[in-house]
Amino acid sequence: ENREDMLNSKSNRLTEALEEANKLFSGVSCAREAALDAQFLVLASNLGKEKANELHSAMTAFDSLAFAEDLLTFMGINRIEAEENDSDPEGISGGYLPSNAWHKLGEETEKYFRRAPSFHYMLGSFKSDPPVPRQRIERQKKATGGEEKRAMPAQLKKMEESHQEATEKEVERILGLLQTHFKNDPDTPISFFDLVIDPNSFARTVENIFHVSFIIRDGFARLKLDDDKLPIIEPSKDNEGREDDHSAGARNQVVISLNHQEWK
C-alpha cells in the first residue's frame, strides 16, 4: 500500500519493514504464518528491486522526458510557439506531428536492426481461403436482372433493324447496278464472277455473293451457265421472274464454293 513511500530513495521504510518481519518470524509457529511471511518477502524483494532500478537510473541520468521531446523533434513535430496556455496539464507538449512521423523514425531505426526483409511474391499468390459464399451475389443479380432484361430487347431490336436495313440496301444497290448495266448493254450477259469478285478483298467478295443470292432468291435476276459453263447473271423481266417463283415450278439450289486460294 505504501509503495511510493517505500520506493522513495530517501526513505528507510523498506529496511524497517524487513527488520520487523525478521523479528516477527522468530515468533512463527504454524504454516499459515510462515506463508504470510513468505508473501511479505516476495513483496519486499519486488520493492527492493524497483528501488535498486531507480537508483541505477538516477545515477546515469536517463531523462525519459527529454528523450521523448527529442524523439518528437526527430519525427518532425511542428511546434506551435505562441500557445503556452494550451499545453495539456498532464505535460504533453503542444505541436502537430506530421502523418509520416513514425515512418520517418522507422527508417532511421532500420539501421540499428538486422531484420530479414519480408519475402513476398511480386504478383501475390492465390488465396487459400475457400471462395466466399455466393448467396449475396445471386440475390443482387435477381434484383437487377429484371431491369436488364427490359433493356435488352429494346437494344436487340434496334440492331436487327439496322442489320436488315443494311442488307436490303446493299441488295438493292447491286440490283440497281445490274439493271443499269443491262439497260446500257442488253445483249451482253454479265459474268457472275465479274460482278461479285472484289479483287482487293476476299471478305467483300463473299458479302457480294451473299447479297446477290437474295436477288436470285427473290427472282429479280437469274443465274445461267454460258457456253463455257461459267455462271452468268441477268436481270429477269419484271413479271416473269416473280411469277415463276410463286408457281409450283422448279426451284433450283446452287452451291457455289469459293475459297481463298481460288479467289486469288
Next chain:
Amino acid sequence: DEDFNLSQTPSHSQVQRNLERRSQDQVNQKVSELVQFLLVKDQKKIPIKRADILKKVIREYRDVYSEIINRAGRTLQQVFGLQVVEIDTKHHIYILTSNLPRVEGENLRRDNQTAKLGLLIVILSFIFMKGNSAKDGAVWEFLRRLRVQPGERHEVFGDVKKLVTEEFVRQKYLEITPIPLTDPPEFKYQWGPRAAKETSKRDVLRFVAKIQGKDPTFWMSQYNEAEATP
C-alpha cells in the same frame, strides 16, 4: 504431434549414411522447399517451430533432417544474406535475421512495418535505459508523451495496445510478464529473444545517443553494460 518430435538426434555419421540411401535430387528438392517455407513463414515475423518444419516439409526425410536444415541455412545465407537463428534451444524455435549491411534509401514496400519498427525501438530503448526492465505503467506513460495512447485508436498503429501486448510479444520482440501479488495486476516489460538477436544494447544505445545528440558514454553504466554484452 509426438510423431514429429525427434526422440534422438541422429549422429553426423548416421546422417551421412542415411543420405547415401536417398536420391540427391529429392534431398535437394526438400532443401528448396524448406527455404521457401522459412521465407514465407517469416513474413509475419512469428518464430518458426521445428515441429512445424518436420511435419510440413521434412516429413519422411526425418532421418536426414539436420543435413536438410544445414543446407537450407547455407542457401539462405549465400543467396539472400539471411541467417537462421535459434532463439529457443529447448523448444527449437527459429527466426531469420539479415547479415547484410543496411542500404540507404527508400523502402520499396509501402506498408506499416517500418512505422511499427519505430515504435518498437522506442519501447526497447526505454526498457534498456531504465535498467532492462520497466513497468507497464511507466512504458505507457512514456508513450503518451509521443501521442500514443492505449485507449485511443492511433492514426498509424490502430489498436496500439494490441500491437504492443500481443503482436510484439508473439513475434518475440517483447516479453511481458505479470508482477506477482500486484493488485490491480501490473506487468513487467523486457526485451524478447528476437530483439536480442536482431539488435543489440550497443545499437540501441547508439540510437538513443543519436536522437539526443550525445555520446553513448554519457550514460556510463548503460554504456558499460552494452559493451559487455555480445
